[in-house]
Amino acid sequence: MADVAQSSHAHAVPRKRTRFEKFRQNESLRRGVTAIVVFLLLWELGSRFDEIFGKAWTLPGIGLIPPPTDVAVAWLGVLPKPGYWWSWVASFRRVMTGFIAAMVLGIPFGLMLAVNKYFRDIFFPPFEILRPIPPLAWVPASLIFWPTNEMSIAFVTFLGAFFTIVINVLGGARTIDVRYLRAAQSMGASQWDLFSKIILPGTLPSIFTGAAVGMGITWEVVLAAEMISGGGTQGGGGLGFFIWNSYMGGSLEQIVVGMISIGIAGYLCSSAIRWLGHYFMPWRRLF
Amino acid sequence: MHCKVAEFTAHAGYQQVKTLMNMTPPLRDERATMNTSTTQRGALSIRNVTKIYDPEGVNVMAVDNCSMEIAAGEVCMIVGPSGCGKTTLLNAIAGFHSITHGEIFLDDALLCGPSKPKAEQAAERMVVFQHGALFPWKTLAENVAYGPTVQKTLRKKQALEKARDMLSESGLGNVVDKYPGEVSSGMARRAEIVRALINDPKVLLLDEPYRAMDALTKSIMHESLLETYDRTKVTIFFITHDLEEAIFLGDKVHVVTTRPCQLKKTVSVDIPRPRSYETQSSEQFRLLMDEVNEAVHEEAIKAFQAGEREMA
Numbered sequence: 001m002a003d004v005a006q007s008s009h010a011h012a013v014p015r016k017r018t019r020f021e022k023f024r025q026n027e028s029l030r031r032g033v034t035a036i037v038v039f040l041l042l043w044e045l046g047s048r049f050d051e052i053f054g055k056a057w058t059l060p061g062i063g064l065i066p067p068p069t070d071v072a073v074a075w076l077g078v079l080p081k082p083g084y085w086w087s088w089v090a091s092f093r094r095v096m097t098g099f100i101a102a103m104v105l106g107i108p109f110g111l112m113l114a115v116n117k118y119f120r121d122i123f124f125p126p127f128e129i130l131r132p133i134p135p136l137a138w139v140p141a142s143l144i145f146w147p148t149n150e151m152s153i154a155f156v157t158f159l160g161a162f163f164t165i166v167i168n169v170l171g172g173a174r175t176i177d178v179r180y181l182r183a184a185q186s187m188g189a190s191q192w193d194l195f196s197k198i199i200l201p202g203t204l205p206s207i208f209t210g211a212a213v214g215m216g217i218t219w220e221v222v223l224a225a226e227m228i229s230g231g232g233t234q235g236g237g238g239l240g241f242f243i244w245n246s247y248m249g250g251s252l253e254q255i256v257v258g259m260i261s262i263g264i265a266g267y268l269c270s271s272a273i274r275w276l277g278h279y280f281m282p283w284r285r286l287f
Numbered sequence: 288m289h290c291k292v293a294e295f296t297a298h299a300g301y302q303q304v305k306t307l308m309n310m311t312p313p314l315r316d317e318r319a320t321m322n323t324s325t326t327q328r329g330a331l332s333i334r335n336v337t338k339i340y341d342p343e344g345v346n347v348m349a350v351d352n353c354s355m356e357i358a359a360g361e362v363c364m365i366v367g368p369s370g371c372g373k374t375t376l377l378n379a380i381a382g383f384h385s386i387t388h389g390e391i392f393l394d395d396a397l398l399c400g401p402s403k404p405k406a407e408q409a410a411e412r413m414v415v416f417q418h419g420a421l422f423p424w425k426t427l428a429e430n431v432a433y434g435p436t437v438q439k440t441l442r443k444k445q446a447l448e449k450a451r452d453m454l455s456e457s458g459l460g461n462v463v464d465k466y467p468g469e470v471s472s473g474m475a476r477r478a479e480i481v482r483a484l485i486n487d488p489k490v491l492l493l494d495e496p497y498r499a500m501d502a503l504t505k506s507i508m509h510e511s512l513l514e515t516y517d518r519t520k521v522t523i524f525f526i527t528h529d530l531e532e533a534i535f536l537g538d539k540v541h542v543v544t545t546r547p548c549q550l551k552k553t554v555s556v557d558i559p560r561p562r563s564y565e566t567q568s569s570e571q572f573r574l575l576m577d578e579v580n581e582a583v584h585e586e587a588i589k590a591f592q593a594g595e596r597e598m599a
């Protein structure tokens with residue numbers, strides 16, 4: 001892209017592109033923005049169908065959902081309220097606690113399972129029995145076991161990401177081509193060299209896949225856990241509680257505000273993971 | 288089986304050829320002279336090696352009583368039908384597999400034998416793999432520097448410097464900082480040979496390194512390898528089933544039988560070095576082709592029939 005721009009302006013005086021020009025030239029960004037705008041327009045039209053054509057024309061499903069303009073109004077209403085922002089903070093903190101704990105424990109655990117047969121023989125069977133239990137099934141038990149609501153939510157969030165990360169790390173490390181290991185060994189690599197320079201970088205792509213999927217699951221789990229535990233009693237309630245509260249209060253617009261907030265939060269998190277992946281795996285930038 | 292080996296070693300021409308091989312190959316430049324004037328090294332002796340795989344009690348004999356002598360600094364080409372056990376032999380030399388019987392020596396030192404079924408992996412025997420094994424997460428220079436770095440013979444910075452120099456010497460100077468995924472397969476394969484050579488190996492073990500390449504790239508690879516060989520005079524153990532490649536590159540072509548792998552015939556290629564691409568159109572080359580072809584063709588038919596039997 002840059003090359004093309006350079007060669008076509010070879011004789012022109014280099015000029016800084018304006019923001020608008022940049023936008024016009026960035027095809028993917030343009031398509032993305034257009035897609036979102038069209039989506040919002042269709043939604044607006046769908047939910048206002050009955051207002052335009054009369055009550056008899058209420059569309060099923062979408063006709064009962066508040067249009068984006070009403071949602072935007074409701075959003076502007078909650079934006080100045082600190083409670084809304086505390087919900088963000090609370091949910092983010094829980095997601096981060098659970099997610100980081102899952103990464104810190106899950107990556108070494110997965111690698112150990114991959115490289116050590118004894119470790120795998122001992123720990124893999126119990127792991128495989130615990131893994132299919134949905135994180136939400138742990139909610140009642142953890143509410144009983146952990147002293148505070150906060151801890152039980154963080155624990156359930158942790159479980160959501162942990163199993164996914166471990167399974168990905170294990171799979172990634174086990175499928176590293178044996179040629180790489182043989183090549184490294186014949187060049188005189190020690191066990192530590194093999195681990196740090198071959199197995200770890202070879203597993204990185206799977207670690208990031210696991211992290212991306214795990215991050216999605218933590219958001220799912222944290223919301224549900226907040227709704228179930230009614231996390232509002234101690235500290236901030238979180239975005240899940242925000243939605244639940246809006247539901248109890250009968251504010252349909254605010255429910256949608258909560259949902260979109262979660263969408264944005266999740267997007268920010270996965271962008272961060274993508275960026276980190278880009279940073280730590282320069283050899284994958286070619287794809 | 289035993290008598291075949293005996294026949295081979297007792298063959299009148301064998302000793303003659305062997306002495307000839309030690310006198311040749313003619314040297315190309317001064318650097319080569321310097322290298323070879325140091326002690327000759329990298330002689331491989333494979334004696335009555337047998338390898339039986341035993342997965343779930345089904346004995347599969349991959350190599351049966353196979354013997355061959357590879358002189359120091361010789362380019363030795365192993366030709367045989369696919370799946371015949373050539374790679375098993377290479378793996379045994381490299382130390383990836385154990386052997387069931389027999390012994391393998393490198394410069395009179397035992398690599399593996401009855402007392403030690405599996406050779407240790409060491410940088411004196413470097414392998415270049417069939418599909419290439421450059422680490423995708425390292426640049427070409429980092430890949431080449433890997434050996435000296437992990438062996439701690441050089442500091443990382445010096446190793447990288449040496450790697451860059453060696454890559455430039457092989458005509459890869461402008462891609463040293465690229466990742467393997469960014470360069471052509473030919474460049475990657477050349478870099479891989481450099482990665483092996485930086486460890487100053489006694490033997491280079493190549494397992495059909497140019498298999499998936501088109502004829503044009505292959506010819507460039509061959510010239511590049513010959514140039515490297517003339518410079519380093521490293522012993523080369525090269526597996527292939529491309530006959531032209533075998534004769535063009537090799538000092539000797541060992542034709543092996545279909546599974547279990549045994550030495551069937553050894554053809555000495557006395558075409559003088561340096562060899563150029565025109566060599567391939569010479570009468571001598573054609574005669575050698577016929578000779579090798581005949582031996583290989585018989586085995587190919589056997590392998591094909593055995594395959595049909597297994598399918599039926």
